[in-house]
Amino acid sequence: MKGKSFSLRDIAEFTGSRIVGDPTVTITGVAAFDSARPGDITFVAQKKLLKAFSDCRASAVITSAELEPLVMKLGNFSLLVSDSPQLTFARVANLFFEFPMPEPGIHHSAIVAPSARVSPSAHLGPFVHVSEEAEIGERSVLMTGVYVGRNVTIGSGCVIFPRVVILDGCVIGNNVVIHAGTVIGSDGFGYVADEKGQHVKIPQVGSVVIEDDVEIGANCTVDRATFGATRIGKGTKIDNLVHIAHNVVIGQHCILAGQVGIAGSSRIGNHVIMAGQVGIADHVTIGDGVRIGAKSGVAANVPPRTDVVGIPAIQKDDLFRLYANIKRIERLKKDIERLKEFVKDFVSRQGSSKGGGDRKNDG
Template sequence: MEQNWFFPPHKGIRLGDLANQIGTELSDGAVADRAIHSVAPVYRAKPGDICYMLSRKYRAELETCQASAIICDKTIAPLVPPHIPILLTGRPHTAFALAGTLLHEVAMRPSRNTSLVGVSPAAFVDPSARLEEGVEVEPMAVIGAGAEIGSGTRIAAGAVIGPGVRIGRDCTIAAGVSVLCALVGNNVIIHPGARIGQDGFGYAPGPKGGMIKIVQVGRVIIQDHVEIGANTTIDRGTMDDTVIGEGTKIDNLVQVGHNVRIGRYCGIVSQVGIAGSTRIGDGVMIGGGSGVNGHITVGDGVQIAAMSGVASDVPAGERYGGIPARPMRDFLRDVAEMALRASDRQKKKGGTNE
């Protein structure tokens, strides 16, 4: 791959220092002064790069690897060529993630769109809004009446922060985002095009067969260290609040309905839809393309497989999959039975043709 000017290499971190900071053990102390500048995949890593390897099935990629070091566990270490130092750890994926934050800090959140620092004269900030020192507001952004924004937060180009919204410190609100009727904590990242705090979807039957809109007067509360992906929508509550718990990470193109409460440290993958008034516990993982019914409870630590349809409550700690979602062992058994039946039908069809 040609040089990437969007994310230029780091000026250099000593390999020994990097090993200590990410909690790994360097196999060869003689190379502790080697400079590490960037991350790269194993197959094309070159001097100055660091890479990681999780599985033996990728060992062929080591044939072309020229990395200055590779992060791996003790099961992979014997496969690594002797010219490549090893950073040994029981958690190579985590260690590599930490290395990336050190080497490419600028890539950790949406970057500035202009070189201007401070409040752009091309932005509109209502006179009644309160911005702490160190807030950045890029051109064409709008800060509504009575909004409050904490120090270190950046509001990117074209973003709209509605009246009365509160945003904490050290947040990044990317280009084209709208945040309405919301309270946002500290160190929150909201990626481009996300919509926070618009109407929830609520209607009652009308007298002549139509639908009457139900008023939506709740809020969205986003706790600290949440990350929300591009073009995700989070509806405000009807009368209660929609809540996103601390440390939760939400991918692109996710729909969170009104009054949903998502716990702490959850992971919700792209194209998930969560219907209104659902309660999701702490540490829940929901695979891409899944749908979660409204007015149900998903317990702490639950894992939902991709493309599942969750129709009813899921007990804490369970792994569910399928449509309708059911315990993973039942889902896999059903899949195996269907595959066997399909195979039997194909064999019978072939026998008839003979």
């Protein structure tokens, strides 16, 4: 970021935003609103944050048309007005922050098999191991301690962080980022019980295919298929500590938050969002555009463009109705107790009335 600067006009043209204020303001960095200084640009997209925004010292603020008049009252800011302030801020941040690409070359401690093919523009850091018949594409970076198995293909522009393991036969597309400690191509969890109840391993002889523009977080595992391929679709982004089992197919441009677990042979559509700690049972199909709330357990197919939540996961609106009814239970219990007392008293009075009448007739 050091040394970069842009006028607000340049940033507005780049992001397609509307300027309110001085277009010649020089922007030298991006920051959160509570730490921004003169020269920085920040953003606010939620009305509830405006209270804390009053002490912001940024030179410019990215915001929405709805919040524009409110932000103007809080300080002497120039504004970039956007339909999606957070997205605009992300694009602006990418103008200033770039991954520091190391120089091409192979460190003297790296081990590269004679039959491996490594692009001259690639970088292999200390103690990288590249096995037989593997291929490393142009401008790809393999950091310290990365292991690449036999017949692995890694495309161009990839960044593989330290101690990533990519096992035999896996295919990594272009512009893929894999963070530290992740294992690609570990054996799928496949066993069958024999006559004595002992577990016999099913050979896992498939592969993993990771398509272009995927990012996988730290300490994830993507198991190879029993046969065929476990596949992660183009543009999908995966958080830390996610487990993807054998023969799973994940569509394009999905989001998987931390600690998601997907059991074997499930099919995930395009543009699916899974919040933290979601669990997907085996052989489940999740349709396009589905959103799954945190900690949900999905044991059945989910149709496209549905929001589900809970254990077992059901449609969000249904769960909220059930939850509202649960909150009424205590009140209903009290109503029932009052009703029981009323009935008991009513029956008692009726009995007394009948008994008194009999005695009167006898007299």
